[in-house]
Amino acid sequence: MPAPRVLISDALSPAAVQIFKDRGIDVDFQPDLGKDKDKLSQIIGDYDGLAIRSATKVTAKILEKATNLKVVGRAGIGVDNVEIPAATAKGIIVMNTPFGNSITTAEHAIAMMFALARQIPQADASTQAGKWEKNRFMGVELTAKTLGVIGCGNIGSIVADRGVGLRMKVIAYDPFLSPERAIELGVEKVELDELLRRADIITLHVPMTEKTKNILSAENIAKTKKGVRIINCARGGLVDEQALRAALDSGHVAGAAFDVFIEEPATSNPLFGHPNVVCTPHLGASTSEAQENVALQVAEQMSDYLLQGAIQNAVNFPSITAEEAPRLKPFVALAEKLGSFLGQLTEAPIKGIRIEYEGAVSHMNTRALTSAAVTGVLRPFLQDINMVSAPVVARERGITIEEVKRENAARDYESFVRIIVDAEDMPRHAGGTVFQDGKPRVIEIRDIAVDAEFAPHMIYVRNDDKPGFIGRFGTLLGESGVNVATFALGRDKPGGDAICFVSVDQPVTEDLLRKIEDIPQVKRARSVRF
Known part of the structure; x- marks a missing residue:
């Protein structure tokens, strides 16, 4: 198997x-290729991975040409330069490095706070x-001032910790901040x-989403304390x-320090x-340590994915x-x-998909397994669908x-996975x-053991x-020249409902299926491929 190929189109550390x-x-x-969209489009199809910073724009047009691409790795936290929906549609993992520049960005916010307080x-x-x-330059002390942190995630929590160290009173707004974590910080x-x-x-440390856009709107700025200072x-x-x-012009806000702009x-x-x-010109992550950290981190993450299938920090x-x-x-x-x-087996529109995990598998990463299950169910209808x-x-x-x-598995198996597809005509499950031996097997269809x-x-x-x-089924296969590889049978009770699941050596024709369905005992026959 040939080694995976990775293209680095921006300046990354040696x-x-x-x-x-x-x-x-x-x-x-x-390192200069990211600036040349046309050349990048011409050669991107040869690579399994693409490592970038902010100069390379990974557009839908470029992704169309990326026939072998499996992963895009962004050395840094922002992935604004990658068209994520287009990458997702093609099954391309998009990774970033959210922790490599956290301290650097937090320190820049603290530096901006000092610069603002003392008009440096x-x-x-x-x-x-x-x-x-x-x-002329009369500043204010930070000690005993109230620092309001909007967003207390990875970077915000570091800023909060530094604020506490400066003997400030730190308050935080973050819907996802637990009371225990707040006490810890x-x-x-x-x-x-x-x-x-x-x-x-006030210092902001939230991502840009529909909910956070203009979180400091004109209305919210009017609610702030007179003389407030704002850092972004x-x-x-x-x-x-x-x-x-x-x-600022009215004097309601005493000062502002911005590293990022619309x-x-x-x-x-x-x-x-x-x-x-x-x-400052978007310097938040601009230290030699941070640039080295994110470059090394993205190289490790991409290598782990391409060689082992491990996925870290995918968006x-x-x-x-x-x-x-x-x-x-x-x-x-x-x-x-x-x-x-x-x-x-499903022809009617699908309303829902339920996946049940029993036993050891219930402790695994079921989100990945669920993605695989949904992919399988929908692929007969949507050929281009993938796990991503x-x-x-x-x-x-x-x-x-x-x-x-x-936690407890069905029957005597260590792990058991059941999928129920709820379609408009009827539910189906297996x-x-x-x-x-590591091979997946079907052990139940319609509550019948196989x-x-x-x-x-x-x-x-x-x-x-x-x-x-x-007898009649076997005869039909023989007459059609179809060789049987394995033959699995099951029934709910003697004389009741039964199923058979047979693997054969070649594709099954529509003519053969019609003949099988004409057998008096048969309710339904379907050809399935994997």
Whole structure:
């Protein structure tokens, strides 16, 4: 099997290039290629992985040409330069490195806070211009001031910790911050309106979403304490820049320090030119340590995925550790094949998919298994679906996805997976497990016990348990020149409902299926492929 090929189209550390080489990956380092969209489009089809910073724009057009691409790795936290829906639709994992520059970004916010409190940039410019305006630059102490942190995740929690160390009173607004974590950080958890009312300094550390866009709107800025100072080292667009300028001009806001802007590069901005504003050109992650850290991290993550199937820090798929990837692989195959079997039997519109995990498998990474199951169910209808896009596609079509976990496995199996497809005509379900040999098997169809391996070509038959069926069925296969590989039978009770699941050596023709359905005991016959 040839070594995976990775293209690095932005300036990454030589140490990151070496990580790829040391792991046995064929790496092509072209640090200026990201600026040339046409050339990138021409060669991207040759690579399994693409490592980028912010200069490379991974557009839908480029992804169309990326016929072999499996992963895009962004050295940094922001993935604004990757069209994630297009990547997801093609099954391409998009990874970032959310922790490699956390300390650097947090320290920049703290530095901006000091610069704002003591007017350091303005005082520096004045002094170097030969002036000595000691009385002009009257600052404020940070000790005992109230620091309001909006967003207390990875970076926000570091800022909060530094604020506590500076003997500030730290309050935080974050719907996902648990009371236990707030106590651990030494912060007071509050609602947004209370933070706006109480904070002397507000610092933003949230991603840009529909809910956080303009979180400091004109209305919310008006709720702040007079003399507040506002810091944004997170994302442009979290603050209404026009409204903030008006509040600065009126004196309601004493100062603002911004590292990010709605439009970047920011060659002009409503905040520019105000005497109480400090601006930097998106330097949050710009330290030598951070740049090295994110480059090394993305190289390790991409290598782990391409070589072992491990997924870390993906923005469009659940994480899979290197340790669990080998254990998950056969269960991913089981979930996908069980789903595919049911999908091929279903012709009516699907309303919901329920996946039940029993025994040891219930403790595994079931989100990945569920993605595989949904992929299998929907693939007969949507040929281009994949494990990455399946949950999104199902949600868009109004199909409900449900997971159920039980610690005890059915029957005598260590693990058991059952999939129920709720279609408009009727529900269909099947269950299976993975044996010691690592091969997935069907062990239940319609509550009837069977034991069948999956094969490329199979015939599924539902019939009455009456004499004569097996003989006539075998004769038909023989007369059609179809060789049987395995033959699995099951029934609910003597003379009741029965099924057979047969693997054959070649595709099954429609003519043969019609002849099988003409056998008096047969209720339904279907050809299925895996």
